[in-house]
Amino acid sequence: MTGYWYRCDKCGITWDEGSKHEAQADRDRHRHEAHGGGAPDGDAVHAPDRTSWPPPSILIAALTLFALFLLFGNRH
Ligand SMILES: [Zn+2]
Numbered sequence: 001m002t003g004y005w006y007r008c009d010k011c012g013i014t015w016d017e018g019s020k021h022e023a024q025a026d027r028d029r030h031r032h033e034a035h036g037g038g039a040p041d042g043d044a045v046h047a048p049d050r051t052s053w054p055p056p057s058i059l060i061a062a063l064t065l066f067a068l069f070l071l072f073g074n075r076h
Pocket residue numbers: 008010011012030034035040
């Protein structure tokens with residue numbers, strides 16, 4: 001996840017990711033069109049997931065550097 005996204009649990013619809021403003025606009029539009037302007041149960045704008053791991057290639061490179069450090073660090 002890289003952007004904000006809106007989900008209405010009541011209708012079972014998830015909108016495409018976008019900026020926070022776009023997600024809030026999706027929410028406002030849907031609430032108005034499908035729920036008479038009210039807030040349905042379980043609808044929410046979700047924030048981007050920033051806890052995801054970096055790409056595998058970066059992890060492999062880091063592990064390789066760490067292994068080299070261990071190998072050469074012990075040669076005193
Ligand atoms: Zn809805």
